[in-house]
Amino acid sequence: MVEQSSSAEALRALRRLLPAAVDLLKADNLADLASWVDVLDLKLLPRLEPRFPLVAAVCGGGSAGKSTLFNSLVGRGLSPTGGKAGLNRRVLAAVRDDHVTQKGFMQSLSQAFGGRLTPLTDPGMLTTPGDPVYWQGPSQAPATVVLLDTPDIDTGAKGEYHNREQARQSLESADVFIYIFTNATYNNRDNTDFIANMLTGMGVRPCFLVYRVYPSYSDAEVREHALTVARNIYGADYAPHLLGMFRADEDNAVAAGERAMRVQSIDQLDQALVQALAALDPVRMRAELIRSMASEVIGQASRMHHHLEQTQSQVVEYVAALEQVQQKCVQRALSHFPTDRVLGRFAEIWQAGDPAHIRIMRGTGKVVEWPFRLITSALRHRRKHRSGEGDATGDPEARLDIDLLDAATVLYQQTVSDPLQVDGRSLAAPAVVRAAQERMRGKDWKAALTHIHQQREVILSWSEQLEADLRRLADELRGRMGFVDQVRQTFAALLNVLPATAAITYILSTGDPVGAAGIKVKLTGLLGLKDLYALIAIPATAGIKKADQKQLELMLAPVARTWLAHKFSEVQTLFEQRITGEVLESARTAHAQSADVIQKVSRALGQARKLSL
Numbered sequence: 352m353v354e355q356s357s358s359a360e361a362l363r364a365l366r367r368l369l370p371a372a373v374d375l376l377k378a379d380n381l382a383d384l385a386s387w388v389d390v391l392d393l394k395l396l397p398r399l400e401p402r403f404p405l406v407a408a409v410c411g412g413g414s415a416g417k418s419t420l421f422n423s424l425v426g427r428g429l430s431p432t433g434g435k436a437g438l439n440r441r442v443l444a445a446v447r448d449d450h451v452t453q454k455g456f457m458q459s460l461s462q463a464f465g466g467r468l469t470p471l472t473d474p475g476m477l478t479t480p481g482d483p484v485y486w487q488g489p490s491q492a493p494a495t496v497v498l499l500d501t502p503d504i505d506t507g508a509k510g511e512y513h514n515r516e517q518a519r520q521s522l523e524s525a526d527v528f529i530y531i532f533t534n535a536t537y538n539n540r541d542n543t544d545f546i547a548n549m550l551t552g553m554g555v556r557p558c559f560l561v562y563r564v565y566p567s568y569s570d571a572e573v574r575e576h577a578l579t580v581a582r583n584i585y586g587a588d589y590a591p592h593l594l595g596m597f598r599a600d601e602d603n604a605v606a607a608g609e610r611a612m613r614v615q616s617i618d619q620l621d622q623a624l625v626q627a628l629a630a631l632d633p634v635r636m637r638a639e640l641i642r643s644m645a646s647e648v649i650g651q652a653s654r655m656h657h658h659l660e661q662t663q664s665q666v667v668e669y670v671a672a673l674e675q676v677q678q679k680c681v682q683r684a685l686s687h688f689p690t691d692r693v694l695g696r697f698a699e700i701w702q703a704g705d706p707a708h709i710r711i712m713r714g715t716g717k718v719v720e721w722p723f724r725l726i727t728s729a730l731r732h733r734r735k736h737r738s739g740e741g742d743a744t745g746d747p748e749a750r751l752d753i754d755l756l757d758a759a760t761v762l763y764q765q766t767v768s769d770p771l772q773v774d775g776r777s778l779a780a781p782a783v784v785r786a787a788q789e790r791m792r793g794k795d796w797k798a799a800l801t802h803i804h805q806q807r808e809v810i811l812s813w814s815e816q817l818e819a820d821l822r823r824l825a826d827e828l829r830g831r832m833g834f835v836d837q838v839r840q841t842f843a844a845l846l847n848v849l850p851a852t853a854a855i856t857y858i859l860s861t862g863d864p865v866g867a868a869g870i871k872v873k874l875t876g877l878l879g880l881k882d883l884y885a886l887i888a889i890p891a892t893a894g895i896k897k898a899d900q901k902q903l904e905l906m907l908a909p910v911a912r913t914w915l916a917h918k919f920s921e922v923q924t925l926f927e928q929r930i931t932g933e934v935l936e937s938a939r940t941a942h943a944q945s946a947d948v949i950q951k952v953s954r955a956l957g958q959a960r961k962l963s964l
């Protein structure tokens with residue numbers, strides 16, 4: 352019982368969580384959701400409520416006394432009784448006011464009847480064929496039970512059974528049967544076969560047996576006959592399905608409608624049928640039905656859960672792909688950069704941190720000889736380069752301009768496109784980003800591009816953080832060099848010279864720029880980009896010795912890395928603010944929120960499965 356209630360909790364949780372997850376992920380192909388929700392709301396969840404009534408159908412052969420018993424239990428002469436004149440043509444349900452207000456109950460009842468359930472407005476309705484009817488009002492039957500009187504099955508003129516379909520549907524809608532029989536019919540296989548067939552066709556329902564019997568019969572005789580009926584209905588293994596055996600002694604006052612039928616247990620002294628009905632636990636009685644419904648509902652929920660997980664991984668894949676495109680665009684935006692500014696500034700930082708004695712040495716001209724040669728060749732180079740001004744491709748600042756606009760445009764196109772093209776494969780934009788894409792398309796892209804263009808100066812400028820990082824780096828480098836003056840002096844001299852050779856730009860490339868002249872710096876792991884190299888091109892005319900170049904490579908790599916890390920994150924922030932932000936954010940938010948819900952769905956599924964197993 353404890354297990355069932357926690358499983359019921361799990362089903363209620365699923366009912367809440369699954370639609371929420373579908374909504375968060377805007378998952379498609381889930382037309383099933385609506386019908387799944389309906390089954391839960393109208394069929395399964397209401398049946399987990401103890402207040403959801405049991406349907407008890409009075410059934411039996413013609414003139415067995417069904418209507419008389421039904422009327423006696425309700426405490427009102429609702430159903431016509433007696434012979435041909437009173438032949439019941441329709442199903443009649445007796446419901447109380449609180450049954451009608453019970454969520455899903457009337458729907459489930461009429462669904463079980465295969466459609467319409469009309470109120471009983473005139474007793475004559477029952478003797479004419481038509482839709483099932485219900486009577487609503489106070490009843491002596493237990494509050495947890497809705498009683499059904501079933502139509503008589505007779506053979507029509509052409510040997511066809513009338514009312515059978517309605518009788519079958521009413522029996523199928525029942526949780527419990529009350530089977531009434533007489534001495535004349537108890538061993539009549541014809542009647543019991545109909546019930547037995549019904550039972551095998553729709554899953555076994557338990558029943559009360561009511562024997563309308565002469566008062567002279569002993570309880571032992573009643574039992575013997577009743578057990579014959581039980582075996583005819585359920586077979587030898589009747590016991591688990593038999594709820595109780597009752598006798599209703601023939602009484603002319605009952606036939607005359609002067610008093611109600613007395614239906615007494617032959618096993619429990621003084622127990623009337625109405626008490627036995629009241630003692631039924633509706634949830635337990637429905638356990639089998641609940642189990643089979645639940646396993647269906649849980650099966651569907653599992654399939655939807657699986658679909659949601661797939662949708663979620665599509666979102667993850669899309670976010671990763673767009674981030675990858677963005678990184679490539681950031682790289683593209685920064686693929687040419689005027690390094691002279693970086694190196695010049697780093698030289699200043701280096702000098703500012705240099706111990707005094709080295710500066711003094713430099714002042715006295717006691718520096719190594721070759722840097723002077725280097726400076727002259729650098730200046731020569733600079734002059735040569737300046738003469739080529741106006742050629743945008745050769746001017747690093749102009750190149751930055753072009754690269755930035757180029758990269759932003761590519762990124763914009765990819766951000767608003769569906770599918771997204773990445774690494775030669777196309778990836779559908781998930782439903783959760785479509786609204787954001789639409790908004791992006793509606794925005795003034797030219798204005799955004801102008802803004803990005805204006806940020807060029809910011810990208811070229813310095814931040815305090817960058818200064819601090821470079822200062823720390825300079826200290827670190829010095830620490831590593833130790834006090835070997837030669838190395839330090841060489842490095843300081845090179846730092847002074849390099850920026851002067853204005854052709855120095857770095858070029859970012861993926862893959863080793865084999866054979867390229869200059870300082871190659873491998874930037875492993877920078878913002879997740881693999882095999883990224885920065886090549887600081889140094890003209891051959893600068894005349895740096897191979898060994899010095901190797902040394903420079905080692906020392907400048909961290910400078911380049913620090914600088915690039917700053918610039919990458921600046922451009923990435925700019926791109927995310929102006930281009931990808933909304934789309935990425937909607938995908939990330941949907942993913943984060945749904946991940947939590949889907950995890951809960953998965954837990955609730957595990958919990959709910961305990962009920963269906």
Ligand SMILES: Nc1nc2c(ncn2[C@@H]2O[C@H](COP(=O)(O)OP(=O)(O)O)[C@@H](O)[C@H]2O)c(=O)[nH]1
Binds near residue numbers: 415416434439503563
């Ligand atoms: N003598 C006697 N007749 C009964 C009793 N119960 C029902 N009947 C009669 O049996 C006939 C059939 O009853 P009814 O309830 O209409 O049976 P149904 O066709 O199964 O609904 C009617 O004439 C009733 O008056 C009873 O306890 N004693």
Ligand SMILES: [Mg+2]
Binds near residue numbers: 431432438439
């Ligand atoms: Mg009847």
